[in-house]
Amino acid sequence: MSWPSRLLSKLIRFVGRPGFVLVLLILSLVGLPFVMVNSLASATVKQMELQADEISTLATGIRSYYADNVVARLQQADGQAVFTENYREVHGGIPIPATLSIELGALFDSAHSDGRINYAFLSDYPFAKRDVPPLDSFEEMALQSLRKDPNKPRIVSLERPLFRSATYRLATPVFMRPACVTCHNQHPDSPKRDWKVGDVRGIQEVTVRGIQVDGFGQIGYLVGYVALLGVVSVGAAATFQRQNKMLSVNNLRLKEGSQREVGLSDKLRQQVQELSLLGSVVENATFGVSIADMRRDDYPLIYVNEAFSKITGYPKDKAAGFNCRFLRGPDTDPNTTAEISRAIQEGRSFTCELVNYRLNGERFWNRLTIYPFGGKPGKPDFYVGNQVDITNIRTLGQAAVDRLASLKTPLDNASQQVNHALSMMQDMQFCGNDINLNQLDLEKFLKAENGLLAQVKAELEALTLIASEQDLSDTAEI
Template sequence: MAPHQRGVSGRSTAAPAPSGGVQPSTPIRLLRGLWRRITQPTAVLGLLILSLLALPFAMASTLSGAMAAQMEVQADEISTLASSIRSYYADNIISRLQASGGQAVFSENYHQIPGGIPIPATLAIELGDLFDSANADRRISYSFISDYPFAKRVSPPLDGFEMEAIKAFRSNPELDRYTRLKQSWLGQPSFRVATPVLMRKACVSCHNVHPDSPKRDWKVGDVRGIQEVTVRGLDIKGLGRFGYLMAYMGLVGLVSVGAAAAFQRQASALERINRRLQDSNERESEMGDQLRSQVEELRLLSAVAEHATFGVSIADMRQDDYPLIYVNEAFSHITGYPRDKATGFNCRFLRGPDTDPQVVAAIISAIREGKPFHGELVNYRMDGTRFWNRLTLYPVGGSTGKPDFYVGNQMDVTALHSARELNLDQLIQLGAPTAAAQGSLDELLAHQSALQTSLRSQGLLTVELETFFAAERRTLETLQARLQTTRNVIQQIRPEQHPPGRGVSNQEERLP
């Protein structure tokens, strides 16, 4: 038998965690919960309002600190520049004139000449150095530049802006300044302005005879060079406050993002609700249109049924004992029962002693199976008189075999049955009833056609009903043809050709 295996540590191994994905850590769950809370519409809206209310105070505090720091920098630069110019004037003008006994010599190399003082170009160059030394970060620089430097003077090459400025001034004497602004989001922005340095009379007389001059044909008003001032982006010592402002703006941005997300969710929910409401309205409108159309159809059918010359009755198969819920005026006229004595009762009140039990059984069988019925039987009026009823039943609504209603058409065909028992003279008198019966058949055929069309439009016309209507129409058309033949026979009979008292037994053979 194999030895019992144990783990290396001797302890049982814990059951593995159920599968289904890596569970988030506790900090992540806390962050998600916090995010769900702060992105609630009410919380987001409150934070956004507080942030916007605090924004003017944050901007005012930051700008106030920046302005104070900038004013301090500018004050220091102006003070340094003024001190430098005063020292320059004392050292290079007053002191040198005092040392030479008041004799002044103008030269670009005034340092090596007793009593030498700088010429205007040299003064402009050395003042530029003072400007540069006044701001250690070289935020502001001043320079005198010419494309015709003296031979012994070291001059840096001109850049594109400087060449363009000199060319512009020489081509357009009316131009007094040439500028360029450099915008930069990542680097340091700068603004450069150049003004022309024009040759004056004293300058022309000096430069045209100076041994180091590169040009000897200067004229008064010529552009000797340019004086350029460059101002770069400010170095604000209160940048820390701007850091706070940026952090605050970042916070406002996050709150805005949260607000946008919350309102987006609300907007999406409202959009879904609006779509559902719109769909519901469209469906309601369609149902309303269908209902109005059906009401119009029912109104039309009701008018047809109410004014028909044949009986129309409707039995509710959903109620106990299948009571009649509607009868038209023709039904009351044929049976003698007014509406209040016919509705609410099963139509068996029309039966009597001579009612054929087999026909009744056929009617009951058809109703149980939910099928149509067509036939004739003896019924009784309210006053007890009998009449022959040509009865048509057809199911409407519900499901196959279990209709909700049965519609019945009643037609008094007693005259047709009585015609067989009358003598020839009496047959002649049946002309008007026969015509009336034929008219009723015509209306019954028209009613059947309208009803069939209505059932088809409402999707209630089954194949079985279609077959029943076709069979009934053929039967009615056959009966109509027979009535027409009977009318033709009656019209052909002349009283003088058939003396009174003759029976109808021979004429009955001519009836269809």
């Protein structure tokens, strides 16, 4: 293992220690108040931004509506109303847009008794005789920036002093409209009379201050809650250590169990290999193998090997699912089939030879062996059958019998001749010298008898050789 891998392994073990986890938990709890304060501050800032945008949009809409739909329309219609900044002192007076904005600011300020939200309409060109406070640094900067780039939608400022509420300031431009240009350029109190449509007259400013929290309010409850969490966490860590020990013990047991499972898996794999080998042997055996399911109705075949199909002519798809009685035919001995049925009912093994028929109707001799498998004694779940084609054996055996039958007459004749010769020998012994026997005839007779016996002996040896060769062939096939 390389040194980076060893270092990573040590680091993982160190980080996974219960003590380290406990320290990390305590540090997290200590930092919880700061995280909460920061989250609350961020939420407050978002709320202030939303409020400032809403107020600015409202004020801009009111002012635009007033300028476009009141002042401008009255100018075009030569109305009797008079629009002036001191409209209260003039009969039929209507406030001009700047006056409306200023008075709307007072309305916004009075709507919030805590002074948290303020609205103001500000300009560096106020009308004469109007008492206005001077612009501060933010307001001057915002006004200069907006005049330099009229396309800029807003100027914002966020002040977040430590342990004090935040302040959010929003400044948006106030543009000169056609009605405003006419009024300001002709008004006697206007300090600037060369305004053009689209010039930045001033700014409208919305100031939103955060909620005041004196002495952090209910911080004592938060500290108490954190202390409670600390106590609970320490208890949880102790419990975790105990559980860790238990898990270690269980892990050791699981490891031992895993090792046992590996051993069992190896044994199972070996058994599977053995079963696969046995299956291959069965499938490629030279004798037929069939398996019948005794748990199903009519005991159908569920498996036959290639040798079965070769012997019977029935492929697997035509043999599986059917009872093996489809092999029977006219010459099948009913007594033998009855013995087979009786053996199956009794749940025992049985061997016999019987005539069966192939798929093409051809007749053959089958040496059948059946034996039970599975289940319980007397009631097996399966029956395995082995089939061997012994047609050639049966045919050659019958031929040998026929050949021996054909030798019956020569053998009888030879027997008669031998008996006759024996009788003559006995007569010769009794008669002695009294009988004048022709020596040449006797030798001729004995030679003839010896030739006949040699012929019979040759025939017997030939039959023996044929039977021996057939037995060897039969043994090789099985």
